[in-house]
Amino acid sequence: MKKILIVGGVAGGATTAARLRRLDEESQIVMFERGEYISFANCGLPYYIGEIIPQRDALLVQTVDGMSERFNMDIRNLSEVTAINREKKTVTVKNLKLGTTYEERYDVLVLSPGANPIKPPIKGLDEADNVFTLRNIPDTDAIKAHVDNKKPKSAVVIGGGFIGVEMAENLVHRGIKVTLVEMADQIMAPFDSEMVSILHKHVTDMGVELILSDGVSYFDQKGTKIGLNSGKVLDTELTILSIGVRPENELAKSSGLELGERGHIKVDQNMMTSDPNIYAIGDAIETIDYIYNEPAMVPLAWPANKQGRIVADRICGIDSKYPGTLGTSIAKVFDLTAASTGHNEKALARLGKTNYKTIHIHPGSHAGYYPGAFPISLKLIFEVPSGKILGAQGIGYDGVDKRIDVIATAIKGNLTVRDITNLELAYAPPYSSAKDPVNMAGYVASNILDGLVDVVYYNEIDKLIADGGLLIDVREPMEREMGFIEGSINIPLHEIRERLDEIPKDKELYVSCQVGLRGYLAARILKQHGYNVKNLDGGYKTYSDVYG
Amino acid sequence: MKKILIVGGVAGGATTAARLRRLDEESQIVMFERGEYISFANCGLPYYIGEIIPQRDALLVQTVDGMSERFNMDIRNLSEVTAINREKKTVTVKNLKLGTTYEERYDVLVLSPGANPIKPPIKGLDEADNVFTLRNIPDTDAIKAHVDNKKPKSAVVIGGGFIGVEMAENLVHRGIKVTLVEMADQIMAPFDSEMVSILHKHVTDMGVELILSDGVSYFDQKGTKIGLNSGKVLDTELTILSIGVRPENELAKSSGLELGERGHIKVDQNMMTSDPNIYAIGDAIETIDYIYNEPAMVPLAWPANKQGRIVADRICGIDSKYPGTLGTSIAKVFDLTAASTGHNEKALARLGKTNYKTIHIHPGSHAGYYPGAFPISLKLIFEVPSGKILGAQGIGYDGVDKRIDVIATAIKGNLTVRDITNLELAYAPPYSSAKDPVNMAGYVASNILDGLVDVVYYNEIDKLIADGGLLIDVREPMEREMGFIEGSINIPLHEIRERLDEIPKDKELYVSCQVGLRGYLAARILKQHGYNVKNLDGGYKTYSDVYG
Numbered sequence A, B: 001m002k003k004i005l006i007v008g009g010v011a012g013g014a015t016t017a018a019r020l021r022r023l024d025e026e027s028q029i030v031m032f033e034r035g036e037y038i039s040f041a042n043c044g045l046p047y048y049i050g051e052i053i054p055q056r057d058a059l060l061v062q063t064v065d066g067m068s069e070r071f072n073m074d075i076r077n078l079s080e081v082t083a084i085n086r087e088k089k090t091v092t093v094k095n096l097k098l099g100t101t102y103e104e105r106y107d108v109l110v111l112s113p114g115a116n117p118i119k120p121p122i123k124g125l126d127e128a129d130n131v132f133t134l135r136n137i138p139d140t141d142a143i144k145a146h147v148d149n150k151k152p153k154s155a156v157v158i159g160g161g162f163i164g165v166e167m168a169e170n171l172v173h174r175g176i177k178v179t180l181v182e183m184a185d186q187i188m189a190p191f192d193s194e195m196v197s198i199l200h201k202h203v204t205d206m207g208v209e210l211i212l213s214d215g216v217s218y219f220d221q222k223g224t225k226i227g228l229n230s231g232k233v234l235d236t237e238l239t240i241l242s243i244g245v246r247p248e249n250e251l252a253k254s255s256g257l258e259l260g261e262r263g264h265i266k267v268d269q270n271m272m273t274s275d276p277n278i279y280a281i282g283d284a285i286e287t288i289d290y291i292y293n294e295p296a297m298v299p300l301a302w303p304a305n306k307q308g309r310i311v312a313d314r315i316c317g318i319d320s321k322y323p324g325t326l327g328t329s330i331a332k333v334f335d336l337t338a339a340s341t342g343h344n345e346k347a348l349a350r351l352g353k354t355n356y357k358t359i360h361i362h363p364g365s366h367a368g369y370y371p372g373a374f375p376i377s378l379k380l381i382f383e384v385p386s387g388k389i390l391g392a393q394g395i396g397y398d399g400v401d402k403r404i405d406v407i408a409t410a411i412k413g414n415l416t417v418r419d420i421t422n423l424e425l426a427y428a429p430p431y432s433s434a435k436d437p438v439n440m441a442g443y444v445a446s447n448i449l450d451g452l453v454d455v456v457y458y459n460e461i462d463k464l465i466a467d468g469g470l471l472i473d474v475r476e477p478m479e480r481e482m483g484f485i486e487g488s489i490n491i492p493l494h495e496i497r498e499r500l501d502e503i504p505k506d507k508e509l510y511v512s513c514q515v516g517l518r519g520y521l522a523a524r525i526l527k528q529h530g531y532n533v534k535n536l537d538g539g540y541k542t543y544s545d546v547y548g
């Protein structure tokens, strides 16, 4: 009878344990969890604080008793594994209720210890009694109690990642005035800057004060004052510190398991660590990215769950392998949905990749003539000349999750931008258009690959005009009243064939419209009349998202 | 200069014309449309009648003037092409305004004439003045005028396909009592019977009187009485005849183009007819199905649009090919969404395929602990033993379109049921679960392929019990109060390990629960204790959808 020990009883650990038991009634399974609760819904915590999720119980997906009974396993909560004794194949466990310590033998050890919120040694932090991090149920209880009892009117969220932004939203939902401070020049790292502009505007519209490119220098007066690097001082009654997580790697490190550069536990595609009797999964590990096989650390629930199932399979002799992480992610940002998959341009730059192009389109979430359609801002990044899809980002009020999921699926199916024009997606007016936004992204990208049109980008056009290029805005005069690119001239699309003689042949020529479609039509006309012309990708919409 | 004539100015025709002009400024493009309007939103027509779409103008995606100007083409509406003279490479055109007839020469001819509502020679139909079909703007105007002016209190919709069901919904929305008569034993042919049960219940709940397995025998009293085959007589103030469409094939037939068995124009993967100078696309053609390369006739907007673009490419020397039609489709059915892709079991039976299995699951549209989640009834059909995905059907209040689109994409990426467990889909609580419903479908199907569990189906279990099999319902006693399968005994899942001695080893053994998950857990336990056991696929939910 095999004895399997699992460290960590939430996303990765509990999933491993459940699948293990399904595969094998006989083996002995012991799951250790430092905290009181196992198998809770980490991802729901902000929404319980915001009272979107009304019942605390709803967060507890499984209880120690329920899971022990259903899966016939030995679950020890309030039990911290403090050491791995690899030679002996034992772990040292501290019973946090009793304060006692004991050793437990294993045949196989699975580590799913997760990650910890980063708490840097900022001056005054230790004296502050209103600064919280959010990882588990006790953290949640503490924040919720502070909100319920102290009824803060103002709060500061430090860090604009997913959890920071979700907390900002939920605190606003509780009637609190929120200031969001972010060290980088943008929130929500998975998005490139022109995409995130949309989010910056939206969170600001929703009443959040956004402070970018600034960080916390010190806390003062028990945390009620926060000094920023810029010299600015903020008043706060509640502060959420959400500047990222650090892998929980103490056990692995002290027992000499191989770690990655940033301290994550290294595993192979079987989730095996450098010790063949020890597997590791979840937020604590370094795996590979699906697209380039580069090291990837993606602390999200899907990988943890998936990897947990794989480990269980492997322990039971089933040859499952982890294909690497694509990094698909999503967040509700007030009324918007922001989702992405694969790499963004920042990541490509870090990896030194330059053989790619991007497109930006703004198709409706469904047919425009059916009520309730909203534009989706969709960015697609693809390899040149192969057309391989490297990543996508979508932001909008509706239908964003669907399009990113379809693209994530296309990537796993090795479909190129040409292939996604062939995706036969469900169309009726309330759901999509006869050419779905994903088809459309494929068309627009393929046209570039095929040389039917050349494009320039939102961040290039101003300089090109300044350098003497001519930009023709092919929208209707009325549309220009809402804003236009400085230096552009106006020839509406439907007049362009008649007004060719007004267009000089000796200038660098560019065209633009509202979203890129009419610019493309104009570019095709001009190109066939011998002009060397480029269309402004994403049109005035993408340009004004950034500069408007 | 090439001269291209296009017959039909809506989905397929207008799309061909637009892409043609983008590719080629020079060629002469003439588009003939019999009706007054081109490029209208066929799919929006029911919703305009229902006043969900308030503005008639919204249906007109392009006008003759607007499109002529933008695309510099010769658009002739109210112009019917009455003959193709293939030897001369001309068509005969009748100007319906003037009543005149002329010939027009072509280098390439594109046919996108669509399809016509079937109007069988039913007794009394010609005398009826309240019976309508719905295909175009004049049809729409006539129905809407009848509703607006005559204010009917009751209506009969004949035919329960997509258009019939959409019309039923929209007439109900106008306050009309609707009876839906369908000749088959189910509405919405893309769905298998156990899935469509959910729709039958819902449309009935929404106030529609549903008459299945019955057809119209005669109309009487100017159409205000409808006699059915069963002898039943219905009173009606408005009747919509929507029993299907027939390809508009007169031109093709009279000019000797090759037709398929059911009268559709035959084309190859280049959309070329049996005459190399003539292409055909859209509802009028027979193409191949993506999965088995069998003949396929799918009168939907995506194929028409896609094929239009392909024809334009080919005419301009670009090597685009049509990969065949998957048949992805979707409809809003009152508050439900019903979507499908690939083949259903009825189609597989017709094709003589038996090497497949199905699963039925009912996962939440998003995490259960986040408000607003609804179960999705999801059916997946997969080849055995390859795991190739053959089709999927989904019905639910939310998130159905996304899952069917993901599966349609997976099919195009040649992903198997095992591969879809690896799809990394966007997860945050408002959008999905850490294991998305599509992942879950993959897991459930893979477990069957891997022999981890055997299943029986909703339509087999009653007989198996009658034949002496033992069904153990592993739900909690309280759940059985809401209904259970006759003849089953109850041992809750968490007691099963202790009560093994109650379970006979000499009987055919089955387990069931609410949706299949706990049944699976029980089956795994029993199997490992030496029982030969099968789990009821889809649980009591699927069973009671049909028999409940």
Ligand SMILES: Cc1cc2nc3c(=O)[nH]c(=O)nc-3n(C[C@H](O)[C@H](O)[C@H](O)COP(=O)(O)OP(=O)(O)OC[C@H]3O[C@@H](n4cnc5c(N)ncnc54)[C@H](O)[C@@H]3O)c2cc1C
Residues within 6 Å of the ligand: A007, A008, A009, A010, A011, A012, A013, A032, A033, A034, A035, A042, A043, A044, A045, A046, A079, A080, A081, A082, A112, A113, A114, A115, A134, A135, A136, A163, A248, A251, A281, A282, A283, A284, A299, A300, A301, A302, A304, B427, B428, B429
């Ligand atoms: C507020 C919040 C919101 C989130 N939202 C999302 C989201 O929307 N989408 C998404 O994909 N992901 C989200 N995540 C991330 C997701 O929850 C994690 O990626 C996932 O839980 C990681 O699983 P894990 O098993 O690695 O770690 P965890 O689920 O954190 O489990 C690790 C457990 O191990 C225990 N442990 C650690 N060391 C020891 C030890 N030595 N002995 C005993 N026990 C130990 C810890 O106490 C912890 O309970 C969110 C996370 C948080 C905190």
Ligand SMILES: Cc1cc2nc3c(=O)[nH]c(=O)nc-3n(C[C@H](O)[C@H](O)[C@H](O)COP(=O)(O)OP(=O)(O)OC[C@H]3O[C@@H](n4cnc5c(N)ncnc54)[C@H](O)[C@@H]3O)c2cc1C
Residues within 6 Å of the ligand: A427, A428, A429, B007, B008, B009, B010, B011, B012, B013, B032, B033, B034, B035, B042, B043, B044, B045, B046, B079, B080, B081, B082, B112, B113, B114, B115, B134, B135, B136, B163, B248, B251, B281, B282, B283, B284, B299, B300, B301, B302, B304
């Ligand atoms: C009410 C309704 C709802 C629908 N809903 C959906 C939906 O939700 N999703 C979906 O995918 N599909 C839907 N469809 C189907 C979709 O509209 C068709 O599949 C699509 O329009 C087919 O394109 P087509 O070019 O082949 O035919 P059409 O778009 O019908 O165009 C054919 C045109 O050719 C003209 N024509 C025919 N013969 C001649 C001739 N000899 N000379 C000149 N002109 C001629 C006709 O007048 C017609 O206007 C719906 C259809 C209807 C009627």
Ligand SMILES: CC(C)(COP(=O)(O)OP(=O)(O)OC[C@H]1O[C@@H](n2cnc3c(N)ncnc32)[C@H](O)[C@@H]1OP(=O)(O)O)[C@@H](O)C(=O)NCCC(=O)NCCS
Residues within 6 Å of the ligand: A009, A010, A011, A012, A014, A015, A018, A019, A022, A038, A039, A040, A041, A042, A043, A044, A061, A062, A301, A305, A309, B360, B361, B362, B434, B435, B440, B443, B444, B447, B515, B516, B517, B520, B538
């Ligand atoms: C609750 C928890 C222990 C469940 O683990 P689990 O049993 O693997 O997951 P589920 O309850 O979703 O069940 C999935 C299993 O049921 C099977 N299943 C699901 N629906 C089924 C159905 N209708 N019929 C048959 N089998 C079904 C699946 O195939 C899968 O079994 P497998 O892995 O052996 O193939 C674990 O996911 C957990 O702790 N979650 C909370 C923590 C967390 O994930 N946090 C991050 C997100 S907030």
Ligand SMILES: CC(C)(COP(=O)(O)OP(=O)(O)OC[C@H]1O[C@@H](n2cnc3c(N)ncnc32)[C@H](O)[C@@H]1OP(=O)(O)O)[C@@H](O)C(=O)NCCC(=O)NCCS
Residues within 6 Å of the ligand: A360, A361, A362, A434, A435, A440, A443, A444, A447, A515, A516, A517, A520, A538, B009, B010, B011, B012, B014, B015, B018, B019, B022, B038, B039, B040, B041, B042, B043, B044, B061, B062, B301, B305, B309
């Ligand atoms: C209106 C109609 C003529 C438009 O045809 P179309 O021009 O091919 O289609 P769209 O307006 O959607 O434009 C698509 C083109 O613009 C390009 N495009 C779209 N968005 C773009 C953007 N943001 N930037 C650059 N190019 C863009 C696409 O690449 C595509 O061009 P391509 O085919 O050369 O690659 C035709 O679709 C029609 O008649 N529709 C109504 C009838 C119908 O379809 N009915 C059934 C459904 S209700």
